[in-house]
Amino acid sequence: MSIQAARLDSNVDMTISAKSRKLLWGRSGNRCAICKRELIMETSKEDDESIIGDECHIISGAQNGPRYDTNYPSDQVDGYSNFILLCKVHHKLIDDQYSTYAHQKLVQIKAEHEKWVSKQLDNNNILGESIRIKKVPGNTPAYLSRITTGKKLLEVVLNACAFSFDHDDLDDPAHVDLISGFLQNAQDWGDIGFDNIGDKVKIGYEISEIIKELEVAGFWVFGGREVQALEGGSGGVSDWPVATLRVLRSNNDEIVKTPVGEKGV
Ligand SMILES: [Zn+2]
Ligand SMILES: [Zn+2]
Known part of the structure; x- marks a missing residue:
């Protein structure tokens, strides 16, 4: 069937x-x-x-x-x-x-x-030979910002064409579940988008709750978005937004306090 x-x-x-x-x-x-x-x-x-x-x-x-x-x-x-x-x-x-x-x-x-x-x-093959994805000078964020709300997380992942996710080493199976579920969902939300603003608000709220749960478990979420360029093929150059997320232990010493008071990685 x-x-x-x-x-x-x-x-x-x-x-x-x-x-x-x-x-x-x-x-x-x-x-x-x-x-x-x-x-x-x-x-x-x-x-x-x-x-x-x-x-x-x-x-x-x-x-x-x-x-x-x-x-x-x-x-x-x-x-x-x-x-x-x-x-x-x-x-x-x-x-x-x-x-x-x-x-x-x-x-x-x-x-x-x-x-x-x-x-x-x-491998940036995009399943065709003549298409390439290139970094655009100046578009790579120097820092990833700390993400504390679902709304901010959605800004990073929504309609991204590619996802780069990573996390600190984990030793507790409960943390593995929590973080793998969170990142998988983040990609799904980014892939799928929302049909209406109501859903977006509701999911945003749910994500905020998960981010709080992560924080209680000792993890902070950082993210950023980088627009790369897709070249070649039949359509000329087009934007290729890449969403980056990192889930780090709150005591990870790569985390720095930036002058504006925001945390970055
Ligand atoms: Zn069938
Ligand atoms: Zn076939």
Whole structure:
């Protein structure tokens, strides 16, 4: 079973959320997880050259569907982790040969594909040869500012094209959970954005609470935004904002007090 992007507004059982589909397409680099061909989401203009992507269920929600599993929680069937982005050829393949392409096998293919995409991005390959990302002289912030509110955090991550996150060494599993969850969410918020100001205010408030929790655990959040330039390809030069976040122990001696009284790293 799959949900075709083209049917987004029709009345088929369109159950994947906007958040999940943005994550799925973004982390897949708009490419089939098996053949890596570039896929498109839009099908309104019938363009012969474009290959349409299918958002495929890993475990079908239908009893006679591929890889159906009575033990799989039904509330997770339409979650991000149960979708894989594929071209039509490979969608058909995994559904026809569902024993070869069993649950764990597909989970592994998806994870490896997403790792491949993020490696391409780290190497600034942007999955094309002629595109480069360059630092713009003068745009690199000398200091990262301390972030104490969700509103400030959103200013750093919203609509960023790339994320550079890091944290101090951790030895307590509770801190690992807290910080990895926080950074993962920060990237999700940045990737997805908000449909309306109400959501933004609400999430901003929730983030402020998490930042306070981090502070109680002994961690401070620092962040900054650097606009780099994307060059080449067909579109000339365009802005490539990079969001940087660091979660540091409050006693880290790299933290300095700047003249204006703000903390920086
Ligand atoms: Zn399917
Ligand atoms: Zn494919």
